[in-house]
Amino acid sequence: MDTSPSDPLLVALTGGIASGKSTVADRFAALGVPVLDADVVARELVEPPSTALEAIVGRFGTGVLQPDGRLDRRRLRERIFADPAERLALEAILHPAIRHTLRDRAIALPDAYGLIAIPLLNEASGYDWVDRVLVVDAPRAVQLERLVRRDGLSPALAESMLDAQLGRERRLALADDVIDNTGTPAELDAQVHRLHARYLELATGAHRA
Structure with a gap:
């Protein structure tokens, strides 16, 4: 860069x-x-209400939600690691937004x-x-x-x-x-x-x- x-x-x-x-x-x-963490950013992006969470539900169904409307991470994880196509679908939803957020925060760091x-x-x-x-x-x-x-x-x-x-x-x-x-x-x-x-x-x- x-x-x-x-x-x-x-x-x-x-x-x-x-x-x-x-x-x-x-x-x-x-x-x-x-330290900026992609996993932390991913959790932020799926906190309801969010467009990322809506896209995940649209792709995987309401079965990946907890009763309170938040993402059931364990259930989703079991699903995506059982099927590579499901994993790739989730990555296509989240990864561009994660990269964008991380880059914006990284280049703004005041540290060495x-x-x-x-x-x-x-x-x-x-x-x-x-x-x-x-x-x-x-x-x-x-x-x-x-x-x-x-x-x-x-x-x-x-x-x-x-x-x-x-x-x-x-x-x-x-x-x-x-x-x-x-x-x-x-x-x-x-x-x-x-x-x-x-x-x-x-x-x-x-x-x-």
Whole structure:
């Protein structure tokens, strides 16, 4: 993207489900780094009344709503991961609005740099305006174990959710930087602090790509 000296360095934070993206984002936030989260924006966009929620109900029916009229996320999640066509239909509704909102908020950041947490980042996802990609990495077996334990999902559903995402090798191929999130909390902190110093250096403009 075109930048001026006052533009913040924008780092896309991504990784497979249950790789530890939120944990890493929290570590950066504790250092004073602003974090914009695609999942948070997605929740905002479907709060009733909203055009996004209306479009979701129009496509999936009222069965994806709770009694109070809000989106039943668990039911919708089970549905979209059981059928790739359903998942793509939901992405077509939400992703353009999420990208637009994130970009508007990111370029307005007053900080030297900021993180944008984007779980479904890929080669064609439309985030060519970020400066760097930081991938949080963990082996598939670790992701699966964390997902089943954390969310109480069946192994079959957890497997289907992992299968629906970008493969580990392709995700790592997108990375400018990688955090290995299979070690101790101290090891994770060391990686975050190293990258924080690096991003502050890059944000000065002297090393911007």
